[in-house]
Amino acid sequence: MFFLRWIPTFLAFPLGESIASAVLGTHRSALTALAAGSIVGGVVGAAQCLALGRLVDWRWAVWTLGATGVGCALSLVWFGPAVTPAAAAATALVTGGVVGVAQGSLLRRRWRIALAWAATVSLSWGVAGLLGTVGGARTVLGSNGALGATVVMGVVLWFVLRPRLVRRPVPPAESSRTMDLAASIIVARPGGTRGHR
Numbered sequence: 001m002f003f004l005r006w007i008p009t010f011l012a013f014p015l016g017e018s019i020a021s022a023v024l025g026t027h028r029s030a031l032t033a034l035a036a037g038s039i040v041g042g043v044v045g046a047a048q049c050l051a052l053g054r055l056v057d058w059r060w061a062v063w064t065l066g067a068t069g070v071g072c073a074l075s076l077v078w079f080g081p082a083v084t085p086a087a088a089a090a091t092a093l094v095t096g097g098v099v100g101v102a103q104g105s106l107l108r109r110r111w112r113i114a115l116a117w118a119a120t121v122s123l124s125w126g127v128a129g130l131l132g133t134v135g136g137a138r139t140v141l142g143s144n145g146a147l148g149a150t151v152v153m154g155v156v157l158w159f160v161l162r163p164r165l166v167r168r169p170v171p172p173a174e175s176s177r178t179m180d181l182a183a184s185i186i187v188a189r190p191g192g193t194r195g196h197r
Contacts, residue, residue: 002161005051006154009044013128013146016043026081033076034069037095041068055161059106067102071095085130092129092145097122113160120156124149 020036045064049056075082075091082088100121104114128145 002158003154005053006048006157007147007150009047009051010146010150012044012047013040013149016040019043028081030073030077034073036069037072038065038069040072041065041099044068052161056106060103063102063106064099067099068095071098074098082129089126089130093122093126096125096149099125107160117156117160120153121149124152 017040020039023039024032024036042061042065045061045068048064049058049061052060072091072095075094078094079087079090082091097118100118101114103121104117107113107117128149131145131148
């Protein structure tokens with residue numbers, strides 16, 4: 001069930017990039033890269049937040065928005081526009097690292113888990129950035145790369161969040177006590193079933 005909700009979030013990457021491109025055009029300055037990254041991050045963060053449901057809160061979407069914007073701006077300053085495979089991979093690697101650190105801090109786990117998540121997002125986005133340029137594509141991740149990155153992130157996230165995904169079964173004795181207590185309250189109520197014929 002987790003993967004059925006998570007895997008379709010890969011569509012948020014090309015959708016976010018299409019919206020950013022339509023609104024801002026090609027980003028040639030750090031400011032436009034910040035805005036474009038924020039749009040992409042907002043779409044991706046919202047999709048992931050919806051897929052994860054109660055496992056995370058609203059901060060996942062907001063922090064993903066901010067981290068993607070910052071990562072894209074830093075990448076543009078350091079590597080220039082992502083028009084070559086190397087620049088696209090570097091942009092995605094750095095942006096994924098920033099996003100991974102932001103999201104990892106929300107997992108409320110040990111710092112090793114947060115660092116592992118940051119490395120997972122950074123590396124999977126970096127490879128996705130490289131794949132996104134295959135065939136002359138001009139997107140940072142593209143749908144092929146985004147699908148691969150989403151699968152890798154989903155597997156790692158499943159292991160990280162597995163304690164929250166598995167619901168603790170109610171022991172039979174505890175369930176029986178609860179039922180007995182509920183029955184005694186119903187019977188003891190004034191006008192309960194004991195007084196009726």
